[in-house]
Structures are given as C-alpha cells and as structure tokens.
Amino acid sequence: MIRILLVDDHALVRRGVRLILEQEPDLTVVGEAGDGAEAVEALRDLEVDLVVLDIAMPRMTGLQAAREITRRREPPRLMMLSMHDNEQYFFESLRVGASGYVLKSVADEDLVGAVRAAMRGEAFVYPGAMGSLARDYLDRLRRGESVPQTVLTEREDEVLKLIAEGRSSKDIARDLTISVKTVERHRANILAKLGMRDRTQLTRYAIRAGLIEP
Amino acid sequence: MIRILLVDDHALVRRGVRLILEQEPDLTVVGEAGDGAEAVEALRDLEVDLVVLDIAMPRMTGLQAAREITRRREPPRLMMLSMHDNEQYFFESLRVGASGYVLKSVADEDLVGAVRAAMRGEAFVYPGAMGSLARDYLDRLRRGESVPQTVLTEREDEVLKLIAEGRSSKDIARDLTISVKTVERHRANILAKLGMRDRTQLTRYAIRAGLIEP
DNA sequence: CGCAGAATGGGTGCTACCACCCATCTCCCC
DNA sequence: GGGGAGATGGGTGGTAGCACCCATTCTGCG
Numbered sequence: 244m245i246r247i248l249l250v251d252d253h254a255l256v257r258r259g260v261r262l263i264l265e266q267e268p269d270l271t272v273v274g275e276a277g278d279g280a281e282a283v284e285a286l287r288d289l290e291v292d293l294v295v296l297d298i299a300m301p302r303m304t305g306l307q308a309a310r311e312i313t314r315r316r317e318p319p320r321l322m323m324l325s326m327h328d329n330e331q332y333f334f335e336s337l338r339v340g341a342s343g344y345v346l347k348s349v350a351d352e353d354l355v356g357a358v359r360a361a362m363r364g365e366a367f368v369y370p371g372a373m374g375s376l377a378r379d380y381l382d383r384l385r386r387g388e389s390v391p392q393t394v395l396t397e398r399e400d401e402v403l404k405l406i407a408e409g410r411s412s413k414d415i416a417r418d419l420t421i422s423v424k425t426v427e428r429h430r431a432n433i434l435a436k437l438g439m440r441d442r443t444q445l446t447r448y449a450i451r452a453g454l455i456e457p
Numbered sequence: 458m459i460r461i462l463l464v465d466d467h468a469l470v471r472r473g474v475r476l477i478l479e480q481e482p483d484l485t486v487v488g489e490a491g492d493g494a495e496a497v498e499a500l501r502d503l504e505v506d507l508v509v510l511d512i513a514m515p516r517m518t519g520l521q522a523a524r525e526i527t528r529r530r531e532p533p534r535l536m537m538l539s540m541h542d543n544e545q546y547f548f549e550s551l552r553v554g555a556s557g558y559v560l561k562s563v564a565d566e567d568l569v570g571a572v573r574a575a576m577r578g579e580a581f582v583y584p585g586a587m588g589s590l591a592r593d594y595l596d597r598l599r600r601g602e603s604v605p606q607t608v609l610t611e612r613e614d615e616v617l618k619l620i621a622e623g624r625s626s627k628d629i630a631r632d633l634t635i636s637v638k639t640v641e642r643h644r645a646n647i648l649a650k651l652g653m654r655d656r657t658q659l660t661r662y663a664i665r666a667g668l669i670e671p
Numbered sequence: 672c673g674c675a676g677a678a679t680g681g682g683t684g685c686t687a688c689c690a691c692c693c694a695t696c697t698c699c700c701c
Numbered sequence: 702g703g704g705g706a707g708a709t710g711g712g713t714g715g716t717a718g719c720a721c722c723c724a725t726t727c728t729g730c731g
Binding site for chain 1: 466467468469470472473474475476477538560561562568620621622623654655656657658659660661664665669671
Binding site: 411412413427430431434440441442 | 686687688689690691
C-alpha cells in the first residue's frame with residue numbers, strides 16, 4: 244500500500260487527483276495540504292511514502308517545501324506536479340531531489356503510472372514532457388551552454404527576491420544595510436549568471452524559481 | 458439531467474472535475490475540450506446545458522471562448538473556473554455573460570452547488586471568492602476610487618504584454634510601428650490605471666492576468 | 672452637432688538602472 | 702601561506718524608465 248500526501252493549493256484539483264489515485268487499490272491518500280508549510284507540518288504526524296507536490300503555491304512554494312522535506316531523516320519520495328512545460332522548473336525539481344516531474348496536462352492513467360515509477364525509484368519525467376525538456380537539455384549541453392547548475396549564492400538569492408518584488412536599489416540597500424553600490428554589484432552578477440538583461444526578466448525568473456508569488 | 462461540457466487545458470484537472478461532477482446522479486459530462494477553440498467546435502455537435510470553462514488556456518482563452526459561445530442562438534449557461542481571486546477576471550467574466558465564477562480553491566461540494574445555482578439562473582460568485590472580491594469592490598467604491606471597470610483597452614493590453622516580457626520601449630515601438638513616445642504614453646496610462654509604479658509590478662500583474670507565462 | 676475616450680506624438684527633466692572600470696576584506700581549502 | 706570565491710564598496714557614463722507638461726486625430730454616441 245502506497246501512502247500519499249497530496250499538496251496543492253486548489254481544493255478542486257486536490258479532490259480530482261485524489262479521486263484518480265484512489266481508483267487504484269494499492270494507492271491511498273493519507274493526507275492533503277493546501278500549501279508547502281501545511282505539507283511540512285502534516286509530515287510530522289503522518290507516515291507517508293510519497294508526496295505529490297504542486298509547484299506553484301502561495302506562501303511556501305512546492306520547490307521550497309521540497310527542499311525542506313528532503314532535509315528530513317527519512318524523506319518520502321517527491322513527485323512534482325507542474326502546470327508548465329518549463330525547463331527552469333524541471334531542473335530545479337531535479338536539484339531539490341524530486342523523483343518525478345509530471346505536467347497537469349497528462350491523462351489520469353499517466354499520473355498513476357508516474358506514481359508507481361516514482362515508488363520504484365525510477366527518476367523520470369512524464370514522457371510527453373521529456374520530449375521538449377530533455378531535448379532542450381541535450382541541446383544546451385551540445386552547444387556547451389553550461390547548463391544552469393550556476394546557482395546563485397544565498398546573498399544573491401536574497402537580493403534577487405527584493406529586486407523581483409519591485410524594490411529599488413536604494414530601498415534594498417537600506418533594507419540589507421549595505422551600500423547601493425553593492426546592491427548594484429549583486430544585481431550585475433545575477434544578471435550575468437542568468438544571462439538576462441533587466442529587472443523584468445529577473446521578476447519572471449524569481450517567480451519560476453518560487454522565490455516570489457506573481 | 459444537466460448536460461455539461463468541460464473545458465480545461467489540463468487533462469488532470471478535467472478528469473478530476475469530471476469525477477466530482479459525476480458523483481451527482483443528475484449531472485452528466487457529455488464532452489470535454491482542451492481549449493476554447495475545441496469547446497466552440499464541440500458545441501456544434503452537442504446538446505449542452507452548461508459549459509464549465511477554465512479561464513487560463515492556451516490559444517483561445519476561456520474569456521474569448523465565452524464571447525464566442527454567447528453569440529450563439531441558444532447559448533448554454535457559462536460557469537468560469539479560475540485559478541485566481543482576481544478582480545480583473547471576475548468583472549470580465551460578468552461582462553461576457555457568465556452565470557458563475559468559481560475559484561479552483563473551492564471544495565468539491567461547492568463546485569456542485571455552483572453548477573446547480575448556475576442552472577437555476579442565479580448569477581453568482583462562489584462565496585469564498587465573493588468575500589475578498591466584493592470586499593475590494595465595495596472598499597474602492599467607498600473610497601471613490603473608481604472601480605476598475607476601467608479595464609485596460611485592447612491596445613494597452615497589447616503594450617502591457619510586451620512590457621511584461623521585458624521588451625524595451627524602443628523595441629516595442631518598432632514592433633507596433635508607433636513612436637517611442639506613444640509606447641511611454643501607454644505605459645504611463647497602464648501604470649496609472651493599475652496603481653503601479655514600475656515594470657516589475659506590471660510583469661507580475663501580467664502573469665497573474667494570464668497575459669504571459671512566468 | 673458636440674463631446675468623451677482612445678490612440679497618436681512631442682518636450683523637459685530627474686533618477687534609477689545597467690555596463691564597464693577599480694579595490695579591499697574575509698573565509699575556506701589545498 | 703597562497704589562492705579562489707564571495708561580499709563589500711567606489712567611480713564614470715550612457716540610456717531607459719517614469720513623471721509632468723502639451724497637442725492632434727478619429728471614432729462612437731447621445
């Protein structure tokens with residue numbers, strides 16, 4: 244019997260996924276959570292084999308929750324549920340230790356298949372997604388484009404978050420009690436690392452990365 | 458027997474909603490569509506009492522499809538399904554003649570209730586949404602803030618989309634074959650209408666509004 | 672007809688953003 | 702002990718973003 248914790252901010256989606264999963268005799272949903280924080284909370288009281296985690300959620304996002312969860316002693320397996328066929332999310336999911344990455348556009352039998360594959364320990368992407376995602380990945384490798392393992396430093400993440408929230412450099416400098424110049428230095432480094440040109444792109448990136456909410 | 462057409466781009470969501478609805482003996486889902494165009498297509502061959510329409514979809518959005526559908530001779534009732542507790546969408550939905558507006562964060566019994574209410578002809582919003590949406594609405598009225606029936610014009614939407622994508626004014630001007638000054642004029646108007654200060658906020662807004670992907 | 676709103680475009684000026692250059696200090700690791 | 706990486710800060714300069722001012726044209730509507 245595979246015990247599952249279901250995490251999605253939309254009750255309707257949660258309910259639907261639950262109905263789909265529970266049509267299988269060997270799958271049981273032992274809990275639900277409406278955001279990342281609730282999920283982490285729920286794991287303290289529940290014995291869970293697999294957490295099905297929506298990526299885009301308010302407060303603590305799925306990716307943040309995933310980082311939290313994998314820090315536990317015997318972490319359950321993680322399966323990320325995503326709206327988007329998006330490389331950024333995909334790689335980020337692998338980075339945080341997810342076993343699977345499934346698009347919400349998959350059919351229900353594929354979801355069940357994905358759950359079983361995740362439990363067998365097969366790291367995988369839903370094939371439909373695999374197409375464009377893996378293609379991209381391989382393309383970049385071939386072009387020597389240095390796949391974005393170039394993660395930002397903690398400080399840079401912090402600054403990025405504030406920039407993406409629309410705060411000005413002066414504002415951020417005051418907040419972090421550093422000089423405007425240093426904020427600009429960080430911003431320049433972030434832009435360079437991510438290969439971007441301005442704040443709006445950083446905003447979108449921060450949203451994708453789960454640093455801020457849209 | 459209430460015959461329902463289900464329109465959502467995510468098969469998983471579609472499947473879940475279908476399971477929820479079909480637990481009721483008097484509700485039957487007679488068709489599914491993955492986007493607005495498919496929905497319009499499907500309506501040509503099906504007798505349908507109610508269309509449950511997701512708002513954010515690729516190609517033709519739910520709102521566009523709704524406009525299309527209400528142009529028919531005997532249009533079915535419309536119920537909009539939305540991810541976001543967002544005034545913009547809500548008012549727009551009313552404008553296109555939807556009978557209901559339900560957030561995906563509602564519980565399943567509420568969805569069923571919403572379907573029944575829509576069929577009884579009660580124009581309504583799911584109460585939970587009603588709370589913050591109507592509260593906002595009334596608050597603004599009270600403050601004399603001219604409620605955002607001041608939706609953006611088509612041209613402004615177009616410019617907003619490009620700004621939010623990180624394009625520069627010069628770039629946008631070239632694209633639309635208008636002067637940089639006019640782009641800046643539009644930007645200023647958009648910022649004023651939405652009560653925002655800079656491009657990063659516009660980016661987040663555009664993502665919330667479904668104009669662009671993160 | 673006249674009026675309102677939308678779209679167009681011009682001018683002026685401040686400031687933030689962003690791209691380059693430079694340096695110092697600390698911490699960690701070989 | 703030396704070297705690399707990260708955080709800090711400074712200078713200089715171009716340009717885009719944004720806030721004000723202004724006007725013209727066209728369209729739909731009472």
